[in-house]
Amino acid sequence: MSDQSEHDDLERKARTLFEDSVERLDAHTRSKLTQARNRALDEVKQGATRRRWIWAPAGGLAFAAIVAVVIGSGGLRSAGEADAVALEDIDIVADSESFEMLEDVEFYTWLQDVAPDRHSG
Amino acid sequence: MPASASLPAFFGPLATSRWDDGARTSVEEPILEQARALDRFLASIEKRAFRMARIALRHDDDALDSVQDAMLQLARRYGRRPSEEWRPLFYRILQNRIRDCQRRRRVQARIMAWLPGLKLQDDAAGDEYAAVPDRAPLPPEQLAVDQAMQALERSLAELPGRQQEAFMLRAFEGMDVAQTAAAMGCSEGSVKTHYSRAVHTLREQLGVAW
Numbered sequence: 001m002s003d004q005s006e007h008d009d010l011e012r013k014a015r016t017l018f019e020d021s022v023e024r025l026d027a028h029t030r031s032k033l034t035q036a037r038n039r040a041l042d043e044v045k046q047g048a049t050r051r052r053w054i055w056a057p058a059g060g061l062a063f064a065a066i067v068a069v070v071i072g073s074g075g076l077r078s079a080g081e082a083d084a085v086a087l088e089d090i091d092i093v094a095d096s097e098s099f100e101m102l103e104d105v106e107f108y109t110w111l112q113d114v115a116p117d118r119h120s121g
Numbered sequence: 122m123p124a125s126a127s128l129p130a131f132f133g134p135l136a137t138s139r140w141d142d143g144a145r146t147s148v149e150e151p152i153l154e155q156a157r158a159l160d161r162f163l164a165s166i167e168k169r170a171f172r173m174a175r176i177a178l179r180h181d182d183d184a185l186d187s188v189q190d191a192m193l194q195l196a197r198r199y200g201r202r203p204s205e206e207w208r209p210l211f212y213r214i215l216q217n218r219i220r221d222c223q224r225r226r227r228v229q230a231r232i233m234a235w236l237p238g239l240k241l242q243d244d245a246a247g248d249e250y251a252a253v254p255d256r257a258p259l260p261p262e263q264l265a266v267d268q269a270m271q272a273l274e275r276s277l278a279e280l281p282g283r284q285q286e287a288f289m290l291r292a293f294e295g296m297d298v299a300q301t302a303a304a305m306g307c308s309e310g311s312v313k314t315h316y317s318r319a320v321h322t323l324r325e326q327l328g329v330a331w
Contacts, residue, residue: 007320010327011292017270018293022168029181033167036189040163040196044156 159200162207163192170215173289176274177219177282187218209303212294216286216305223282276326280319283307287315288323 167188174184191214199210259267277285283305290301291312301316302309 006324007317010320010324013269014273014288014292014323015295017266017273018169018172020266021270022172025168025171029171029185030168032185033171033188036185036192037160037163037167039189040192041156041160043193043196044159044200045152 155200158204159196159207162204162211163195166208166211167192169294170211173293174215174219176277176289177285178222179274179278183222187215187222190218191215209296209300212290212296212304213306220282272327273323276323279326280322283311284315284319284322287312288319291316 170188170191171184174187175181178184178187191211194214195207195211199207202210277288280288286305287301290296290304291298296304298309298312301312305312305315
């Protein structure tokens, strides 16, 4: 038998024995391996969630910047007046308590309509 | 067009996950698909990886720890890499874990040599499965297979580390020379040398009849 065929024979026999031992792995070890795999997969899912939360504040800042630009560039006001109003609007938007005011939009619309009548009356 | 209508397009995945639940599903789908692919990959190799670690370390718990560490490292650091790269990367991490464990043992052995009065905590804890009764007697042919595997394991355990790695990756895992070189972090020429020496030594130790 040549050296190479002896190598091949040994390799083949070793592989067969190895495969047999893998197939007959006990239930306890199989269970431990499954648990280890699940922990690794949790890592992938949690890592993705972490990455999303890392970008969330950046998205919030970008949104605030867009709002500031839109508010700051609108209207026919003078530059100083526009800046003051823009800052005031950002304060309102940033203040969580002010959001309650938005729920009463219909009330304020009505108030605007009736106020001139009241002044004239 | 209302200003909000253009926001999802501007913010990309972040905005679509906020504004549109349907789009949110499409954002998460690649992550779930990646997790499913990694699950399939790890399930396909975990038992073989454990047996290889067990042969190298000759200890069940150490082998399990090494495989678990390798799985976690692969998921954390390389989970987003193409799946074709996972196998050599996984085995590279596993071989590093095995070497770390062997180094720790050598250090512990040196310390124990200096302090012979101490006993390692693991040894003192004992084997929790020692009291579990043995399996039913094996049929003769299975007994012969078991004995042949035990002889192979003993011979493999006596090989130098790199020869052992080269033989297991090539013969057991079926990797070619290039894949083995990637997993071992060495040249293809080194793989051939380690593998050839391993086969010669095993042949001598196991005998022609094996």
